Amino acid sequence: MKENYFEKSFLIDAHLISQKRSFSLCFLIDSDSVIYMIIHFNLVDKVCKKLRIQSISLIKEKLIKDYDEKIFKKTITHKILLNLIIESHKKLTVSMLIADINHHEVILSKL
Numbered sequence: 882m883k884e885n886y887f888e889k890s891f892l893i894d895a896h897l898i899s900q901k902r903s904f905s906l907c908f909l910i911d912s913d914s915v916i917y918m919i920i921h922f923n924l925v926d927k928v929c930k931k932l933r934i935q936s937i938s939l940i941k942e943k944l945i946k947d948y949d950e951k952i953f954k955k956t957i958t959h960k961i962l963l964n965l966i967i968e969s970h971k972k973l974t975v976s977m978l979i980a981d982i983n984h985h986e987v988i989l990s991k992l
Contacts, residue, residue, distance in 0.1 A: 895987075898964040898971075899932035908967075908987040918965075920977040921986045925961065936961050936979060943978060 897904040904927075920928070929935060942956040957978045965975040982988055 893967060895965060895967040897928060897932060898966060899934050902932045904928050904931050906987055910988075918975060918977045919980050919982050919988045920961065921982050922979050923981075924986045925979050928963075929961065932963060934961060934963060939978075 891910050892907050893910055895906060895908045897906070906924075925936060936959040939958055939960060942958050944956060957980050959979045960976050961979065962974055962976055965972045977987070
């Protein structure tokens, strides 16, 4: 029997930072996520306006797996770059892919 996706994940408060501006959210940390940090496309406009940043086109489109290991039907074509703070840990220049990720606004890979 396949393990439940959420058994290998947990929620945490974190902050997106750019030019001394901050955007706070509750993120899903995915312990099985391979490489990517993903932000829901519905949230990107609010984050970009608040942090005064713009999305960036990817050089090459990406396909990523959904919670049930199926490939997303839509390709990912854009990302945002910003800094990330989780508790006292700061990660500079985080690249977050923009996608429709259904259940959560942001999914972060293991840091």
